[in-house]
Amino acid sequence: MMTFILRRTGSLVLLLAAVSFITFTLFQLGPSDPAAAACGQECTPERVAEARVALGMDQPFFVQYFDYIRGLFSSRMIGAPGAQTLCEWPCLGKSFQTNENVADIIGRSLPYTFSMAIGALILWTITGVGLGLLAALRKGSPVDKFIVGAASVGVSLPIPVTGLFLLLLFVNQLHLLPFTTNEINSPFGPQGPGAWVANYLLPWIALAVLFSASYIRVTRTNMIETFGEDFIRTARAKGLAPRTVTFKHGVRAGITPVVTMLGMDIGLLLGGAVLTEQIFSVPGLGFTAVHAAISGDLPVTMAITMLAAFFVIVANVAVDLAYAAIDPRVRLQ
Amino acid sequence: MTQLNITAKKASAPAGGTAGATATAPFLEVRDLTVKFPTDDGVVSAVNGMDFALERGQTLGIVGESGSGKSVTSQALMGLLKGTSAQVTGEAMFQGKDLVTLPESAMRQLRGRNIGMIFQDPLSALHPFYTVGHQIAEAYLVHNKASKKQARAAAVDMLGRVGIPSPEQRYDEYPHHFSGGMRQRAMIAMALICEPELLIADEPTTALDVTVQAQILDLMSELQEETNSALILITHDLGVVAEVCDNVLVMYGGQCVESGPVDDIFYDTQHPYTLGLLNSMPTLNSAASRLNPIPGQPPSLLDLPKGCIFSARCQYAELAGDGVCASQRPELRVEDGHGKRCHLSGPQIITIRNSR
Numbered sequence: 001m002m003t004f005i006l007r008r009t010g011s012l013v014l015l016l017a018a019v020s021f022i023t024f025t026l027f028q029l030g031p032s033d034p035a036a037a038a039c040g041q042e043c044t045p046e047r048v049a050e051a052r053v054a055l056g057m058d059q060p061f062f063v064q065y066f067d068y069i070r071g072l073f074s075s076r077m078i079g080a081p082g083a084q085t086l087c088e089w090p091c092l093g094k095s096f097q098t099n100e101n102v103a104d105i106i107g108r109s110l111p112y113t114f115s116m117a118i119g120a121l122i123l124w125t126i127t128g129v130g131l132g133l134l135a136a137l138r139k140g141s142p143v144d145k146f147i148v149g150a151a152s153v154g155v156s157l158p159i160p161v162t163g164l165f166l167l168l169l170f171v172n173q174l175h176l177l178p179f180t181t182n183e184i185n186s187p188f189g190p191q192g193p194g195a196w197v198a199n200y201l202l203p204w205i206a207l208a209v210l211f212s213a214s215y216i217r218v219t220r221t222n223m224i225e226t227f228g229e230d231f232i233r234t235a236r237a238k239g240l241a242p243r244t245v246t247f248k249h250g251v252r253a254g255i256t257p258v259v260t261m262l263g264m265d266i267g268l269l270l271g272g273a274v275l276t277e278q279i280f281s282v283p284g285l286g287f288t289a290v291h292a293a294i295s296g297d298l299p300v301t302m303a304i305t306m307l308a309a310f311f312v313i314v315a316n317v318a319v320d321l322a323y324a325a326i327d328p329r330v331r332l333q
Numbered sequence: 334m335t336q337l338n339i340t341a342k343k344a345s346a347p348a349g350g351t352a353g354a355t356a357t358a359p360f361l362e363v364r365d366l367t368v369k370f371p372t373d374d375g376v377v378s379a380v381n382g383m384d385f386a387l388e389r390g391q392t393l394g395i396v397g398e399s400g401s402g403k404s405v406t407s408q409a410l411m412g413l414l415k416g417t418s419a420q421v422t423g424e425a426m427f428q429g430k431d432l433v434t435l436p437e438s439a440m441r442q443l444r445g446r447n448i449g450m451i452f453q454d455p456l457s458a459l460h461p462f463y464t465v466g467h468q469i470a471e472a473y474l475v476h477n478k479a480s481k482k483q484a485r486a487a488a489v490d491m492l493g494r495v496g497i498p499s500p501e502q503r504y505d506e507y508p509h510h511f512s513g514g515m516r517q518r519a520m521i522a523m524a525l526i527c528e529p530e531l532l533i534a535d536e537p538t539t540a541l542d543v544t545v546q547a548q549i550l551d552l553m554s555e556l557q558e559e560t561n562s563a564l565i566l567i568t569h570d571l572g573v574v575a576e577v578c579d580n581v582l583v584m585y586g587g588q589c590v591e592s593g594p595v596d597d598i599f600y601d602t603q604h605p606y607t608l609g610l611l612n613s614m615p616t617l618n619s620a621a622s623r624l625n626p627i628p629g630q631p632p633s634l635l636d637l638p639k640g641c642i643f644s645a646r647c648q649y650a651e652l653a654g655d656g657v658c659a660s661q662r663p664e665l666r667v668e669d670g671h672g673k674r675c676h677l678s679g680p681q682i683i684t685i686r687n688s689r
Contacts, residue, residue: 230457236413237452238472238523239445252462327462328507 004324004331012317019309024065027302034096034298054080068093093299097292102303105288109272111185113284116276117269119200120207121262127208128215129258133251135216136223147216154213163206163279170202177201180280203280207273211265218257226254252326259322267315271308358426359386360563361410361531366423366433368405368414368587377634379405381587382423384665387580389530392557392564394574394595396610397584400631403567406584407533409433410565411450412440427531446476449524451553453536455516459508459523465516466492466504469523476527491522495552514545518552525556532557533565538573550577571614575599583607586632586642593671603673603682606643641676649685653677 035051036043052058056067056078070076071091077084078094087094092102135147170177177198184200187193226232227250235249272286281287285304292300324330368380380402387393395403408414409421415437425432428447432440444450452458460468469491470484479487485504492500495518508516517537524532534553538546554577557564566578574581575595582592583606591604602608609627629646632638640659644650650658653676665674675682 230452230454231460233408233413234450234452234458234520234523235460237411237444237450239441239443239475240471241441241475249460253460329461329509 001324001331005321008317008320012313015313016310019313020069020306021065023302023306023309024068025061027298027305028061028064034296050080054083092303095292095297095300097295097297097300102299105300106285106303106307109283109285109288112182112277112282113270113272113286115185115187115196115200116203116207116273116282116284117266119197119204120211120269121266123204124208124212124215125262128212129219129255131212132216132219133223133246135220136227137246139224144220148220151213151216154209155217157209159206159210159273159275160279162209163203163276166202166206167280180282182281182283200282203273203276203282206279207269207276215258215261218261219254222254222257223250226250229253256323256326259326260319263315263319263322264312266318267312268308270311270315272304358429360389360427361387362424362426363410364424364426366406366409366425367421368402368409369420371418371420372635375635378637379419379587379634380409381637383584383587383589385582385589385592387531387563387565389563390557390561391579392554392566392577394578394581395565395567395584396569396571396574396581398569398631400634401584402587403569403584404535405587407450407535407565407567410533411444411448412437415440442476445472445524445529446527447529448531448533449527449529451517451520451524451532451534451537454540455513455520456508456540458520459516461508464505464507465511465519466506469519469526472523473526487526488522491526492519494556495519495522495525496548497522513541514548517541517545517549521549521552521556525560528560529562530560531563531565533567535567536569537566538568538570546573553577571599571610583610586637587634588642588674589665589672590643590674591672592665597671601671602686603671603679604643604675605647605649605677605682605685608686609646641674649677649681652681652685 033048034055035048035057056064059067067076071087071089071093073089074091075089076087076091078087078091079085085094087101088103090103092106094101095105098105131147131151135144138144167179171179180199180203183189184191184196187196189196227246231253232245232249235245240249270285272284272289274286274290276282277284277287278290285307289301289304291297292304320330363383363385366380366383367378370377370379383402383406385393395406397403405414405419409419410425410427410432412432412435414421421433423433427443430439430443432443435443459465463471466485466488469488470481473479473484473487474481477484477487489500489504492503497503497515497518503511503515508519511519517540521537532553537553538549541549550573553564553566556562566573568574578595580593581595581598583590583598583604585606591598591602591607597603598607599611602611606627613624613626615624627646628648632642632645638645638659640657640661641647641650641663644658647658657676661676663674663676665672677685
């Protein structure tokens with residue numbers, strides 16, 4: 001098990017290096033000219049050239065890449081020779097728009113994204129797995145048919161539709177919930193956990209409606225398959241209680257595909273739920289990335305892209321480790 | 334429905350009314366057991382009126398090809414069909430309780446403790462995510478008030494009894510660490526940990542190679558002798574039947590077509606289907622280079638023929654005359670503990686036997 005963890009962690013580091021290189025290359029080759037974007041409205045060719053020097057773009061590609069990577073490990077100087085400013089660790093460059101350290105911008109956005117992701121995740125896992133399991137246990141019954149039908153509806157509702165509908169209903173009409181505010185981004189803030197939940201409940205529901213639909217279907221399919229397995233019959237033949245058969249023997253074996261999905265979705269969601277953040281005006285990573293992209297703020301866009309890739313990769317490794325914890329056969333390979 | 338008593342050595346059998354566990358009542362008595370599965374295509378008649386009885390210390394072999402209702406019969410006895418769409422009717426008296434009508438909660442108390450079951454293909458029948466020892470200890474803990482430590486000791490002891498070397502170490506290994514034969518031994522240990530009086534083995538040796546098969550059969554016989562339990566051995570392997578069974582019940586299309594003591598079945602075969610089964614077995618000294626199968630397909634359980642279920646494949650159906658085989662379902666006729674479900678007379682069968 002220990003070697004398994006070490007091997008997976010090793011591959012994680014290699015993957016991250018590869019992803020950072022590819023992302024960096026993509027943004028270098030991209031159609032937008034960072035220098036033109038950085039020098040602003042009244043641009044002359046001379047000022048663009050100056051900007052290129054200031055951004056280090058006169059340097060060879062690999063020098064630029066390694067400078068960028070160096071910033072991940074230590075503070076470094078940034079800017080034109082003679083007018084250099086310190087970019088503190090962790091340095092991901094400075095925003096073209098505000099000249100702010102990109103790491104600070106990300107640090108500010110992350111709690112919003114985390115707040116949204118955590119609640120949504122818990123909500124959709126409980127509803128998705130719970131309803132999927134219920135449907136599997138009552139296969140063919142009206143309960144099953146209703147759940148499967150609801151899942152089909154849920155998965156076909158886009159976030160803008162559910163999001164706006166929820167806002168209209170609960171905020172505009174019923175006045176049950178406040179409109180999302182930027183002041184709350186943690187359950188441990190001065191307003192307390194209650195306000196945190198109230199603030200993020202609607203985005204959570206909007207995301208949960210979308211995500212739990214596929215969790216219901218995957219859970220249901222896999223649990224039905226698992227309940228038909230020979231070892232379930234063996235468990236019943238031992239005289240085990242139905243609850244033990246269902247949960248200890250059934251769910252443990254049938255839940256692995258859900259773990260995979262969950263890992264991937266956590267990774268994706270932590271990279272920023274662009275639409276949801278837009279609709280509920282939550283200034284998380286997705287929201288920030290969109291605004292940076294629109295205004296050509298390359299360092300911010302690139303850093304968020306890398307961070308999103310990082311989350312996906314880490315989630316992948318976490319899924320692998322979870323698999324090994326659940327299924328002893330995986331540890332053999 | 335004809336009453337069949339398979340308990341060959343005991344001549345007496347109560348004719349009906351065995352509501353209580355009296356001294357004369359057989360240990361297990363199954364009467365008119367019927368299992369139907371409603372499906373979208375119609376009702377599947379998997380088991381159609383099975384009758385048999387079994388005493389402690391005896392082994393009953395149930396033989397038949399795939400889809401003949403062997404496994405469904407065993408699952409009905411185990412109550413494993415409760416909670417499914419299956420419709421089980423008839424009677425299965427075991428220790429004064431009717432296994433057919435017993436509620437699930439009471440059935441659960443019997444499962445594992447009084448009736449143990451060994452399944453085919455132990456790799457899929459054991460849970461891949463739990464250690465072998467854990468699964469055996471779990472079976473012990475369901476029916477015994479014991480600590481985890483005691484359960485572990487019992488499981489280790491049982492693993493040793495079924496012939497698994499260094500059981501203390503093997504306890505903590507997973508099923509995929511075991512070889513096929515070892516897995517089946519573990520499966521047997523799990524079924525026997527609570528020392529059930531009735532053991533149902535559903536094709537216990539099918540997934541194993543021949544040498545291991547023999548070991549497993551020996552082991553089961555030994556343990557059966559130790560605990561004086563009754564054993565129902567479900568198989569399609571007549572060699573296995575000849576080796577370990579006292580009585581045999583041949584199934585076809587969810588019905589018993591022939592039953593009786595093992596020697597009678599092999600040397601005084603009374604049913605054309607059993608003859609066909611015996612005939613299709615390869616022998617070492619036979620000159621024939623090809624196997625000799627029974628022509629045709631088993632009947633569809635969705636739509637059983639009106640007459641004898643085997644008539645469509647029976648090459649002697651016209652011998653009975655008047656097309657009786659196609660029009661009339663034969664009753665199970667029992668003589669001297671040997672039952673057959675066939676329109677052909679004894680002399681006709683003897684002629685057929687001598688002609689091949």
